[in-house]
Amino acid sequence: MSDIKFCKRCLYSSAHPLGLTLDEEGICSGCRIHEEKDTLDWDERWSMLDALVKPYRNPDGKNYDCIVPVTGAQDSYYIVHLVKERLGMNPLLVTYNKYFNTPLGIRNLANLRIRFNCDILYQNINPISVKKITRSTLHRFGSIYWPILAGQTVFPVQTAVRHKIPLIVWGAHQGLEQVGMFSHEHEIEMTRRYRKDHDLMGHEADDLLSIFDTLKEEDVWQYRYPDDRDLNAVGVRGIYLGNYVRWDPKAQHEQMMREYDYKTSAFNRTFDCYDHVDCFNYMDLHDQIKLYKHGYSKVTDHASREIRFGRLTREEGLALVRKHEQAPLKYLDQFCEWLGVNRRSMQFLMDHHRNPSFWTKTAPGNWDFNGWSAQHSKNASVDPMRTDLPDIFEANDYLEYNHDSKYITIGKGWP
Amino acid sequence: MAHSLRDIGFRVRVSADMEVLNEVDILLLPGVGAYPSAMRALHERGLVHYLQDQAREQRPIIGICLGMQLLASASHELHYTVGLDLIPGEVVPLTEPKWHIGWNTIECVQDDPLFGPSDGQAFYFNHSFMYQGPAEYQVCVSRHPTPIPSVIRRGNIIGLQFHPEKSQAAGKALLKNIISRLAHA
Amino acid sequence: MLKKRLVGVVTVKDGWAVQSFGYKRYLPLGKPECLVENLDRWGADEILVQVIDRSVNGSNPDFELLERLGRLGLETPLIYGGGIRSVDDGVRAIQSGADRLVVDSLLHDDLAAVRGLSERLGAQAIIAALPLSWNGEHVEWLDYRHGSSSSISVEVLSLAETGIVSEILVIDWMHEGHQDGFEQNLIRNFPLSGVPLIAFGGISNSNQMAELLQMPNISAIAAGNFLSYREHAVQKYKEALSGMPLRLSAYESKYPTLTHV
Numbered sequence: 001m002s003d004i005k006f007c008k009r010c011l012y013s014s015a016h017p018l019g020l021t022l023d024e025e026g027i028c029s030g031c032r033i034h035e036e037k038d039t040l041d042w043d044e045r046w047s048m049l050d051a052l053v054k055p056y057r058n059p060d061g062k063n064y065d066c067i068v069p070v071t072g073a074q075d076s077y078y079i080v081h082l083v084k085e086r087l088g089m090n091p092l093l094v095t096y097n098k099y100f101n102t103p104l105g106i107r108n109l110a111n112l113r114i115r116f117n118c119d120i121l122y123q124n125i126n127p128i129s130v131k132k133i134t135r136s137t138l139h140r141f142g143s144i145y146w147p148i149l150a151g152q153t154v155f156p157v158q159t160a161v162r163h164k165i166p167l168i169v170w171g172a173h174q175g176l177e178q179v180g181m182f183s184h185e186h187e188i189e190m191t192r193r194y195r196k197d198h199d200l201m202g203h204e205a206d207d208l209l210s211i212f213d214t215l216k217e218e219d220v221w222q223y224r225y226p227d228d229r230d231l232n233a234v235g236v237r238g239i240y241l242g243n244y245v246r247w248d249p250k251a252q253h254e255q256m257m258r259e260y261d262y263k264t265s266a267f268n269r270t271f272d273c274y275d276h277v278d279c280f281n282y283m284d285l286h287d288q289i290k291l292y293k294h295g296y297s298k299v300t301d302h303a304s305r306e307i308r309f310g311r312l313t314r315e316e317g318l319a320l321v322r323k324h325e326q327a328p329l330k331y332l333d334q335f336c337e338w339l340g341v342n343r344r345s346m347q348f349l350m351d352h353h354r355n356p357s358f359w360t361k362t363a364p365g366n367w368d369f370n371g372w373s374a375q376h377s378k379n380a381s382v383d384p385m386r387t388d389l390p391d392i393f394e395a396n397d398y399l400e401y402n403h404d405s406k407y408i409t410i411g412k413g414w415p
Numbered sequence: 416m417a418h419s420l421r422d423i424g425f426r427v428r429v430s431a432d433m434e435v436l437n438e439v440d441i442l443l444l445p446g447v448g449a450y451p452s453a454m455r456a457l458h459e460r461g462l463v464h465y466l467q468d469q470a471r472e473q474r475p476i477i478g479i480c481l482g483m484q485l486l487a488s489a490s491h492e493l494h495y496t497v498g499l500d501l502i503p504g505e506v507v508p509l510t511e512p513k514w515h516i517g518w519n520t521i522e523c524v525q526d527d528p529l530f531g532p533s534d535g536q537a538f539y540f541n542h543s544f545m546y547q548g549p550a551e552y553q554v555c556v557s558r559h560p561t562p563i564p565s566v567i568r569r570g571n572i573i574g575l576q577f578h579p580e581k582s583q584a585a586g587k588a589l590l591k592n593i594i595s596r597l598a599h600a
Numbered sequence: 601m602l603k604k605r606l607v608g609v610v611t612v613k614d615g616w617a618v619q620s621f622g623y624k625r626y627l628p629l630g631k632p633e634c635l636v637e638n639l640d641r642w643g644a645d646e647i648l649v650q651v652i653d654r655s656v657n658g659s660n661p662d663f664e665l666l667e668r669l670g671r672l673g674l675e676t677p678l679i680y681g682g683g684i685r686s687v688d689d690g691v692r693a694i695q696s697g698a699d700r701l702v703v704d705s706l707l708h709d710d711l712a713a714v715r716g717l718s719e720r721l722g723a724q725a726i727i728a729a730l731p732l733s734w735n736g737e738h739v740e741w742l743d744y745r746h747g748s749s750s751s752i753s754v755e756v757l758s759l760a761e762t763g764i765v766s767e768i769l770v771i772d773w774m775h776e777g778h779q780d781g782f783e784q785n786l787i788r789n790f791p792l793s794g795v796p797l798i799a800f801g802g803i804s805n806s807n808q809m810a811e812l813l814q815m816p817n818i819s820a821i822a823a824g825n826f827l828s829y830r831e832h833a834v835q836k837y838k839e840a841l842s843g844m845p846l847r848l849s850a851y852e853s854k855y856p857t858l859t860h861v
Binding site (some may be wrong): 014018019020021023029033042059087158162175179180181182187188189190191192193194196197198202221224226227228230231232236237238265 | 613614616618619625627628629630631633634635638642666771779827830831832834851852853854855856857
């Protein structure tokens with residue numbers, strides 16, 4: 001077990017799965033790139049964006065100007081607002097449908113397409129294939145999310161090729177925002193390399209076929225990236241608004257709550273109420289597996305982000321992390337029922353993926369945690385039981401909305 | 416090399432064992448490094464006589480890069496070393512420039528269905544010695560800028576001076592063509 | 601006709617592929633295998649993997665990385681640099697899957713080993729990397745482990761002149777990662793003529809590339825960071841350089857969607 005090093009400013013460490021570099025002052029690449037948010041001329045960058053999208057507008061209105069991938073959460077409202085209302089473009093929304101939808105997510109997505117008056121395409125992959133893939137990837141890689149990540153990142157690209165709409169507009173680039181993989185000035189665009197390396201943990205659809213005997217081509221071909229020749233023939237290009245707009249998810253979501261009735265919910269495992277409200281598992285089971293595998297979980301991402309924006313101090317961030325990251329699961333039964341495994345087998349599978357750098361088994365069912373939040377310089381002044389922690393996120397609804405805590409595959413959503 | 420071949424649908428075995436070599440349809444002789452140590456290695460494994468016998472029986476043999484040069488009578492690399500003598504000719508140093516490194520096109524100077532489809536395609540070269548021998552054995556040349564043999568052939572013995580396994584799509588297409596045709600001959 | 605080459609560079613530090621700026625600032629990119637495989641699919645003319653923290657740490661070459669790259673089944677020539685300290689290191693790197701080698705520290709430490717590598721593997725397999733800067737009057741050579749610059753030694757120049765190494769990788773280390781940064785004086789005023797040079801460091805746009813490709817002693821141009829910002833970067837640069845002596849761009853097609861375009 002090699003020593004991991006921590007950024008002096010945010011809560012990230014050199015063990016970050018996307019990669020992280022630290023400079024001579026002990027500040028991480030993510031924090032350094034974040035500094036650009038306060039030094040770049042965003043008016044100028046907006047003009048650059050305007051010029052960039054100009055050739056893609058269809059003056060005769062006979063085809064969509066661009067594709068915008070959306071969900072019932074994750075900055076989708078803000079992205080559509082920028083594309084439709086500020087850039088004046090005519091987007092085709094596309095969404096990869098997952099099986100873990102919350103009623104609130106269904107409602108938010110319906111509200112999105114209606115309030116912004118947009119056309120939308122859904123992709124639904126058959127449940128048997130999805131469950132087969134999920135069983136295999138959970139067993140081997142400790143992931144329940146491969147089909148969703150694969151689908152969300154490829155359906156827009158396939159649609160671009162099939163419908164000959166070359167421009168795809170994404171929001172923020174996760175590598176840039178979290179670990180400073182690129183400067184805003186590099187104007188990073190969508191690449192197949194990033195998807196395979198970071199979204200799909202190094203395994204594309206055809207790699208799964210060679211790894212798992214249980215999977216057949218008919219289970220995975222839908223997740224295949226379009227050929228280079230097809231991409232080039234259509235001129236497919238994916239751009240990130242975060243390179244041209246000062247990206248601030250908290251402020252953006254709050255604007256969308258006020259102006260477009262975006263609804264939010266509290267979570268046990270984090271203090272952010274705005275993101276991931278469309279999924280029963282992302283901030284629940286999936287998040288706990290992240291803690292097992294990587295020694296940290298989403299609340300650390302949220303805290304580091306808010307520290308960088310100056311809305312939390314590092315101590316407050318660490319206290320919030322310690323408060324939330326060991327919270328128990330709420331929706332494990334729903335997942336077990338969906339996949340067809342019992343709780344004991346599920347726990348056994350998950351324990352198999354605990355990273356020994358961060359977890360030590362002391363007795364059956366008992367594990368000692370030595371993850372990132374435990375390893376931070378022993379800061380005696382951080383008391384996880386603090387009750388004066390800032391409460392800066394507002395939940396105005398519940399994941400269950402006006403239904404039960406049951407997965408919805410296709411829902412009416414309105415009203 | 417093995418990966419490229421498997422990718423285009425052929426079964427591959429890597430061996431210096433005559434019993435294994437006897438079972439396959441085509442023998443492929445790759446080569447990296449210098450001529451004298453490569454020939455010494457072949458002698459040590461008893462493969463020199465083996466390959467000469469196989470050639471007499473019209474067994475297809477493909478030599479790649481140094482492997483092509485080993486098919487010749489002798490080489491002047493480092494010190495004079497006798498080769499397999501399956502395609503008569505000598506291996507001599509390139510003249511200015513002293514190396515041939517990079518992607519270069521091949522030109523067919525004889526009609527040969529094995530190589531015709533690849534006429535004008537670029538392949539990756541990385542060598543400093545060249546084959547010099549009778550024109551009848553030279554199927555393709557490349558310009559260095561003066562023409563040097565890039566493909567040589569005598570019967571079912573073939574030599575490729577470039578690396579088809581490092582030549583992306585063009586290399587795969589060529590290998591597929593050669594091997595399919597040789598295996599059905 | 602022999603073409604000049606566009607080489608894709610993957611820089612590795614602490615086991616991660618990184619962007620490198622001026623030899624002092626690094627941003628994470630991902631797994632080296634993913635970047636290398638991507639360059640292979642795009643059709644780079646050669647791929648250069650440079651592991652920059654081996655010699656500094658007194659380590660030998662990263663053979664495990666080479667073996668992992670070997671399992672990818674690459675169809676593009678692979679050049680490896682980083683931690684080659686002896687003839688045995690070089691031979692093992694070739695056996696592990698590299699086609700050619702780059703040596704840097706060895707040029708300071710052990711020229712006899714460089715000659716030995718050339719004898720064993722052939723000069724066409726050996727490239728001398730020289731991180732250089734222009735001081736207004738002449739070219740200076742960086743010893744990156746000690747951070748000091750001086751003239752290129754007579755012995756190193758002689759290695760190139762006598763054909764012990766086949767090419768020299770001229771690294772404009774100061775302008776690494778900087779748009780349009782490459783200092784052309786490093787090529788124009790290189791102390792030797794007639795030795796093939798590969799230009800690297802701050803080469804980001806096709807005008808620069810065209811100017812360099814037209815210089816007679818340039819055999820190849822290399823880019824690292826700038827190939828990571830958009831899809832099909834290699835192909836797009838080649839298309840902007842039509843008319844230059846480069847191999848044409850190509851787009852892979854394994855599972856076509858469009859039946860006609």
